[in-house]
Amino acid sequence: RKELQALTDDLKWGLDAAYETFRWVSRFDFPEFERDYEFVALRHPDEYPLNEGRIVSNKGLDIDVREYDDHFVERHVPHSNALQSSIKGRGDYLCGPLARLNLNADRLSGLAARAVKEAGAPLPWRNPFLSIVARSVEMVYAFEEALRLTASYEPPERPRVDVPDRPPRPVVGYGCTEAPRGILYHRYRIGTDGLIEAAKIVPPTAQNQASMEHDLRDLVPRLLNLSRDELTWKCEQAIRNYDPCISCATHFLTVTVDEGRDGDRTAGSPG
8 A cells, every 4th residue: 555655646747737738739629520429438327437337329239238239339440351240220429538537527526527617618528630639638537546445455455366276168158348448348158168269359449430431521621722632631631649558659541632624632442
């Protein structure tokens, strides 16, 4: 406990720095762009979600983690090597900081709650470019939560739980956490020999892939008056709203501009 409490001064500095970061990014000049997203995140009865909760959305989804495969599906699309997720019968969705904040702002308190009010725009935020503001609010929350945990920590009676000495049995286990980019789903099936027979992991970047492409389809027609370099830059900004993994952020986009005989311009990306 003393070792944790020794971090207090650094955590207080981090909290102040996080709040200043929020104030800085909330004053950015954001493009006017919104979509009617289905936001998906965990929802916990008592706290801002991180490690547990039900999977909910702003459009009525409210399921236990073990029901994930009954409502979500992954599919392979011809133009990409990446799998794309959708909600059965409904289409793409958005997970990550914007979804968490829109669905769980009432679980914030202290400086994090104050930051949401200071941001000025009423929730829900449907502009994906505001995801950086949502991230900065969550950074404030992270330092507040770290300070709370270090102040209230009580060492457990035992550091671990013993594994029962009995033969393994076939079982299926499910889990869903909130990674920085959004919900991260795991499912494992274990056989009678104790070995994993099947595993499924659905990372948030893959879940957001279809939504990224939907953003581009809606955004690009508004930007066709820009030069190719400016158009590419704006499209890259739209993709990085989702903070995709480095390979996706680096290699996601190649812009091709087709200028017809009548001067009309269309833009596309091979992926």
